[in-house]
Amino acid sequence: MDGPTNMRAVHCVICDVAEGAIEVSMRIALNVNGQLHEVDVDQDTPLLWVLRESLGLTGTKFGCGIAMCGACTVHVNGAPVRSCSVPATALQGQAITTIEGLAAAGSRHPVQQAWIEHQVPQCGYCQSGMIMAVSALLAKTAQPSDEQIDAEITNICRCGTYERIRQAIHSLAARAGSAAGAQHE
């Protein structure tokens, strides 16, 4: 697949609409879950709403709109980003991953599997963002300390599933530790 940087051409569309208002939108290309999508967006439209409304990827949730709760967390080039507070126009050429693309179709990412094993979700609304934040942390730091977990995972879960989140992260870290140990032997 060609890199998305080849698709950075942007064109503005200015046209009269029925009500007489001026519609200003831009066509941009976004690389989401390994696929290029052309979408019309306003200059300031947050990525969150492009994912949800233009691409139908509703697994990424709206919670606060000010990057505090983390329900909208996605990966941009592997790093956790709160999609409610970053304009989609700034993300052309970047690799965006949503909860729907975290694992290959029909399989589960280890974090998703651990979330089932530990029965983490309750209402589940925050968990897409939580899983994206945790998977990004573990990709960077396979065996985080409690202090690192506390510092990095700042998403809000209103149902209060934190005890299980912590247990699930520790179990993933322990597995990473034993896998690393096995490799050294």
Added chain:
Amino acid sequence: MNKWTRRAFIATGGLVGGGLALGIAGIALAPNRLTVMGDDDGKSARLTTWIKLAPDSTLTVLVPHCEMGQGAHTALAMMLAEELEADWATVRVEEAPAEDAYANGYLVRVFTPGMAHVPGFMERAVDFASLKLSQRMEMQVTGGSTAVRATGELGMRVAGATAKAMLLQAAAERWQVPASECVARSSKVLHSGSGRSASFGELASAAAKLEPPSRPTLKSADQYTLIGKPIPRLDIPAKVDGSARYGIDVTLPGMLYASVMAAPVFGARLASVDESPALDMPGVKRVVKLDDAVAVVADSYWRALQALRRLTPSFTQTGDSQRSSESLHKDIVAALEGKESKVDYSSGDAVARLSGAAKTVAAEYQVPYLAHATLEPMSATAWVTADRCEVWTGVQDPLAARGLAAKVAQLEDQRVTVHNMHVGGAFGRRLPGSQDFVEQAVRIAKAMAPKPVKLIWSREEDIQHDFYRPAVIGRFTAALDAGGMPVAWVSKFNGAAGGGDESPARPVYAIANQDIRSTRNNTHVRLGSWRSVAYSQHGFFNESFMDELAHAAGKDPYEYRHELLKDAPRQRAVLEKAAWIAGWGAKPPPGRARGIALVAGFGSIVAQVAEVEIIDGRIKVHQVWAAVDCGRVINPDGAAAQIEGGIIFGLSAALFSEITIRDGRVVQSNFADYPLPKLVDAPRITVEFIQSEAAPGGIGEPGVPPIAPAIANAVFAATGQRLRSLPLRLA
């Protein structure tokens, strides 16, 4: 246990494709909670068509409760499958559609013997003026921690047992053997003598033609194979890959998006608005004026929100715009000091016993207004045409939402369909009486007909237009005898607690003389049910005050409570267990201190020990141990999750959240000024259950109330400072 005082009416019907559809008609619940009575009173709630059994033996359980993370879908399906002897691998759950047939008004009947009072969580749904409770039986509510203890115990189990009896009968007729020689096991019927077997699916259509038994035999606890096991929740897999669909996730062809701004002062109306700043914006379709709000409809949510933010509507001035937290506080104090009060509970002669007591102790506590702050903001999608209305949303009572939508759309109920989706947190916010977002969505969609419209509230709208946990002040005086034990307990608070023997305002301890009163205060702030309802304040008040009494008596707070629970063996066992698992007698690690609290409500008893440390003047909760007696535990892992979550929810009230009022409106607007606990704030939690054969109690709410007093009591142990106001803040 398995005694029906009257006949249960059970209805059956064939299922397309030759399966069995079974439900129960005419079951209502007698006040003693353990019997089933018939429909001879002419207005019993109906529970129909809960079971669908397909020819391949796939069992679909239709649950008349929403799934909001509390695990009700799984727990109720377990109860039905247990009695039916269904193979758990064949079980699917669907939420019952919002139709009259699935009304569960029986929940209210359970808790309103003689309809003398209404359970707290339903207060907003009841017309107190005429007490037209019977008309409110057409509800399909999830609240009050009732799903398992009412629908499960008295409905799902009976439905499962009935279906099993019919399948056994069908097999017996097929094989020409006595039904008593047939047994059901793992979705099959077996005949031991001949070794023959048939799957439930093979027998379903024949079973559906049989007369259901009037008194199905329920299993005894020692026969359980599912109940009591930590069964993984059926709703969880879809919640880890983004595929679970919530109300906010609905997409319809040609759908428009709406953003709304309601009058900031409760009760004010929209006076005027210059629409042009919004209409000039790209994608905007219309500005819709509502009685007390203005909405912008556009071709995307972001555009609707941006356009709405350019509007400067004026709202009518009301006297309430002068109100503030301080003035509301004064109003409560005036009510408490006024002559008018209502007896909530009374025994002995408490007031007289105060004079001449060896010692008296007095204290005043208070809690602020609180928002629910469900992580899924209020949202509803409505589609109104000339003769139909469809609504997609997440609510705790889709039948109430249907009635509301029908009223607004001016259609008959039958012309309205409500699709209840996964609920992204509710905690009482989405009960009948507080479904204002559904009403708004239908009004806006009516203006935009025939286009469907998705309404999404901003977080700011959500925090500022909730139905809040009331602000409450409680004043307490107790008399102690020469040995330091309480002989009289006098308390007064504003607002309603419930009243009677099971009033949340009553202490759980043996105190001979009690005088508990409530007063009414006028507030313009919209009030609603907040997870654990009145227990959220009275648990804090009563258990803080008990700690003060123990201290005044010079006794250990655990030992003091223990002595007062001599004649309450269940409560005492829970207290003992919490103390045991926390190692109460042992010294906590250096710098840390522990507090204990016990609250009984919703048919369950929970005691918690909190271990805290004061770090840089802030309260850090390191660990919480919880002991729970909720009767027989249906799904221990799911029940533990509810207690863990309840502790964090209670922690938000104990240490973090507060709604204040200035110029008549809510000051806070988002998580920056309405903070909630995060992972860093979450204590480690240990939950243990009492092994019990008692009827199941509630589990969604009872974990909430004990944590605030347990923390406050621990802070006192650590610092000697008695904090009497939530959220707890050190001086």
